[in-house]
Amino acid sequence: MSFIIQTINGLSLAALLFLLSAGFTLTFGLMRVVNLAHGALYLIGGYVGLSVVWTTDNFWLGIVAGGFFVVVLAALIDRFLIRPTGENHLAQVLLTVGVAIVIADIALAIWGGDNLRVPTPEMLRGPIFLPGDIIYPRYRFVLILFGLAAAVIMWVLYRRTQIGAIVRAGVDDREMASALGININLLFALVFAVGAFLAGVAGVVGGAFLTLYPGVEWEILILALVVVIVGGLGSLEGAIVGSVIVGLIDAYGRWLMPEMSYFVIFAPMAVLLLVRPTGIFGQEH
Amino acid sequence: MAQAEALLTVRDIHTYYGDSYVLQGLSLALREGQIVAILGRNGMGKTTLIRSVAGLTPPRSGDILLRGEPITGARSYDIARRGVGLVPQGRRIFTSLTVRENLLLPASVLAGGRRGGPDEGPPEWDLDEVLDQFPQLKARINNLGGALSGGEQQMLAIGRALMRNPDLILMDEPSEGLSPRLVEQVGDIMTTLKKRNHAILLVEQNIGMALAIADYVYVLSVGKFVFEGPPSELTANAEVIDRHLGVTGSEQVA
Numbered sequence: 141m142s143f144i145i146q147t148i149n150g151l152s153l154a155a156l157l158f159l160l161s162a163g164f165t166l167t168f169g170l171m172r173v174v175n176l177a178h179g180a181l182y183l184i185g186g187y188v189g190l191s192v193v194w195t196t197d198n199f200w201l202g203i204v205a206g207g208f209f210v211v212v213l214a215a216l217i218d219r220f221l222i223r224p225t226g227e228n229h230l231a232q233v234l235l236t237v238g239v240a241i242v243i244a245d246i247a248l249a250i251w252g253g254d255n256l257r258v259p260t261p262e263m264l265r266g267p268i269f270l271p272g273d274i275i276y277p278r279y280r281f282v283l284i285l286f287g288l289a290a291a292v293i294m295w296v297l298y299r300r301t302q303i304g305a306i307v308r309a310g311v312d313d314r315e316m317a318s319a320l321g322i323n324i325n326l327l328f329a330l331v332f333a334v335g336a337f338l339a340g341v342a343g344v345v346g347g348a349f350l351t352l353y354p355g356v357e358w359e360i361l362i363l364a365l366v367v368v369i370v371g372g373l374g375s376l377e378g379a380i381v382g383s384v385i386v387g388l389i390d391a392y393g394r395w396l397m398p399e400m401s402y403f404v405i406f407a408p409m410a411v412l413l414l415v416r417p418t419g420i421f422g423q424e425h
Numbered sequence: 426m427a428q429a430e431a432l433l434t435v436r437d438i439h440t441y442y443g444d445s446y447v448l449q450g451l452s453l454a455l456r457e458g459q460i461v462a463i464l465g466r467n468g469m470g471k472t473t474l475i476r477s478v479a480g481l482t483p484p485r486s487g488d489i490l491l492r493g494e495p496i497t498g499a500r501s502y503d504i505a506r507r508g509v510g511l512v513p514q515g516r517r518i519f520t521s522l523t524v525r526e527n528l529l530l531p532a533s534v535l536a537g538g539r540r541g542g543p544d545e546g547p548p549e550w551d552l553d554e555v556l557d558q559f560p561q562l563k564a565r566i567n568n569l570g571g572a573l574s575g576g577e578q579q580m581l582a583i584g585r586a587l588m589r590n591p592d593l594i595l596m597d598e599p600s601e602g603l604s605p606r607l608v609e610q611v612g613d614i615m616t617t618l619k620k621r622n623h624a625i626l627l628v629e630q631n632i633g634m635a636l637a638i639a640d641y642v643y644v645l646s647v648g649k650f651v652f653e654g655p656p657s658e659l660t661a662n663a664e665v666i667d668r669h670l671g672v673t674g675s676e677q678v679a
Contacts, residue, residue, distance in 0.1 A: 305526040306535050309519040316517040319479050321505035321536035321589055 144274060146391045152280040152349075153363075154387025155287020159342035160360060161367040161379040162294055163335015169311040169374025171328050173222060174233055178339055179361030180240035185210040185340025186347035187251045190258045193344075199261045203344045210340030211333050213243075218332050240357060248354050258347040280349055290338070291380050298376045307331060311374050363390070366409050372422025381420055431490075432457045432624050433478070433593055438487030438497075440470075440477045447473040448484065449648035455641075457592065458622040460615060462635040462656075464670055465645035471628040472514055474645070475597045478626065479511050480504040491593070506537045510591030514598050514628075516582040520571030524562055527570050527581055528552055531589040555584040558614070576607040583614060593624045600631040612638055632670055636660060644669050 164178045189206030193199055217239055225231040260279050268278040298304040309317045310327055318324045342360075343352070350356065367386045371378025386405060393404030412419070433455040440448035447470045455461045463471050476482040478489055480501035489497045496504050505511070510531075519527050529552065530536065556563040559580040565573060573581060579599055586594055596615070600608040612634050615625055619638075629635035636642065636656040644652035644659070646669045652659060659665060 302526075302529065302533050303535070305522050306530060306533055308521050309526075309530055312519040312521055313517050315481060315501070316511075316513060316519070317530070318501045319481060319505055319511040319513070320531040320585065321502050322530070322533075323502050323535060323537075327535055 141272075141274070142395065144272070145276065146395045147388065148270075148274075148276055148281065148284070150388035150391030151384070152283045152287075152387075153390055154383040155283050155290075156342055156346045156350075156360075157363055157367050157387055158287050158291055158379060158383040159338045159345070160364040161371070161383060162290075162376060163332075163338045164364055165368040165371070165374055165379045166307065166311070166331050166376065167328075167335050168368070170307065170314065170331055172227075172229060174229065174236070175222070176233060176236040176361065177217065177239040177243065178236075178335075178364065179357035179359075180243040181210045181214060181336055181339040182343040182346065182360055183352065183357040184213065184243050184247055184343070186258065186343025186352045187247050187256075189340070189344030190251070190256055190347060190352060193259055199259070199264070199348075202258065203341050206344040207337040207340040210336045210343070214332055214336030214339075215329065218329060240361075244354060244357055251352070253354050255351040255353045256347070257349075257351045258344055260348050277349075283345060283349070286345065287383075294376060295380065303330075363405070366405055368419075370409055370412055370419055372419030374423070375419070375421035378419055378421035430456055432459075432492060433626065434488070434490040434493070435474075435478065436488040436490070438477055438484035438489060440473055440482055440484040442473055442482060447648055448477060450487070451645075451648075451650060453643055453650070453653075455593070455624050455626055457624055458619055459641065460619055460625045460627060460639045461641045461643070462627045462629055462639035463643050463645055464629060464632055464635060464659075466669070466671060467630075469645045470648045471645055472597055475511070475513075475595045475626070475628055478504075479509060479595055502536070505531070505589065505591075508590070508592040510586030510589055510594040512579075512582045512586050512594060512596040512599055514601065516575075516578045518570035518573065518578045518581055518585075520569060522570050523567050524570060524573070524581060525552075525566050527585050528555060528562075528588055531585060536589070549590045550587040552588070555587055558587075558617070559584050575602050576604070576610075579603060579607070579611065580614075583611075587618075591623065593626065594618065595626050597628045598630060599627075600629060600634055608634055 160178065160182060164175065167173050167175055185206035188209040189202035192205040193202035221235055221239060222232060225235060264279045264282055266278050267275045268281050270276055298307065306322060306327060310322065310324060314324055363386055367382035368379060370385055371382025389405055389408060390401065393401045397404055431454040435451060435453045437450050437452050438448055439450055451474060453461065463474060465471050473482055477484050480499055483498045488495055491507055491509065496507065561577055562580055562584060565577060570581065599611045603611065608631060615638050618625060627635060627639065636659065639656055642654060642656050642659050643650045644665055651669050652662065652665045
């Protein structure tokens with residue numbers, strides 16, 4: 141019984157992690173940009189969504205607002221901060237850490253340091269009764285379905301449409317894609333925007349059960365990093381599979397070995413990297 | 426004036442690759458429907474010349490003109506949209522795209538859409554036309570690029586470049602690693618392209634094949650041209666052949 145509940149717990153975290161890691165991994169795959177401000181985008185998206193829900197009492201509007209606010213913010217960060225660094229990856233890492241700290245401090249000044257929970261609408265509250273007499277929070281169960289839908293939509297876009305083919309081509313060989321006429325800067329801006337939108341949405345839906353508080357941006361970023369490293373940097377399939385693996389390991393770890401929950405996540409990652417340094421779906425870059 | 430008629434004019438370009446000074450003042454001209462071959466040993470700067478024209482390694486000084494308009498320093502996708510196709514060394518097929526996706530990529534909206542052909546002259550290339558030209562791709566249309574043989578990948582690289590209807594095609598060692606029969610097919614394709622009024626700037630190690638199809642030849646040695654002229658003139662010039670093409674391994678001058 142506990143096992144099933146923990147499995148569902150793990151899957152609901154996996155859904156959240158997928159929303160975060162999909163954008164992170166594609167951004168890296170396309171431009172080799174490691175955006176360590178991705179967790180901060182989650183945080184600020186969540187807070188903006190929270191304020192919108194407080195003001196309008198509309199959870200769905202909060203999700204959309206959180207997503208779009210982060211799209212605009214990320215576009216500014218990309219255009220004025222990341223682009224000027226060109227191919228200097230160390231500069232990008234330091235820069236995006238700095239951006240994350242600035243965003244988090246601004247958030248602290250506006251929303252304070254308490255744990256804030258994004259209020260969920262009536263229809264998502266209360267328990268849900270699953271077969272086998274399992275009682276589970278309805279919200280987290282719906283989140284699994286939401287994450288699944290997001291994964292399916294992203295996968296279909298990525299694998300079955302022309303825009304997806306262009307993104308894959310850019311991940312394969314960005315220079316060649318450019319030499320064939322693909323405006324690689326525009327493509328990157330599009331992918332960055334989609335990733336930012338998902339991160340902002342994740343902040344709102346995650347804020348409804350993990351709550352929002354200073355520091356959550358790094359906790360969630362570390363999990364997302366493990367997801368993309370395990371799944372393979374640059375691979376959407378890797379983000380899907382990695383999210384499920386990390387979500388489940390985290391849930392089982394907290395249940396069976398609560399005092400070692402980080403070790404339980406990092407140890408399998410280290411072992412996997414020894415066997416397969418590129419992650420499950422990763423390719424040599 | 427001959428200059429005005431040129432499709433591609435390269436004027437005294439100097440290109441660096443990192444710190445190394447690779448192209449040390451090259452000039453060349455290429456007219457519509459002409460095949461110009463660049464010969465030379467490995468490491469002499471042939472690929473850098475192709476990359477300079479394609480905008481991948483822009484020259485530090487000098488001019489590159491397409492139909493008289495400067496493209497020096499333009500972005501590579503912009504140069505591609507103005508009618509320059511690239512068939513790169515090593516083919517560089519997108520391995521996680523299917524053959525169809527590889528071919529349709531240059532015709533997509535993010536690539537600026539398909540480029541119309543000239544009002545007169547042969548019809549423009551589209552998917553059907555390319556597949557007619559390369560029947561071996563038709564059979565593998567839904568296979569991933571990474572699953573193709575070397576020969577198939579080369580046909581795909583050429584077909585992919587054609588999908589944008591380029592006026593000028595840059596071909597970097599298209600015969601590399603291919604069997605003699607496939608090398609012959611590549612040569613036939615280039616002749617076909619020339620008939621359809623595409624100009625080709627060809628870099629080749631296979632000197633025999635290059636001399637058989639080229640209208641004009643340049644020999645590159647340590648970043649400078651040491652010979653230019655029609656193929657027949659090069660064949661007669663034993664000194665240039667010995668000193669600068671210095672036949673290594675199985676390469677033969679036909």
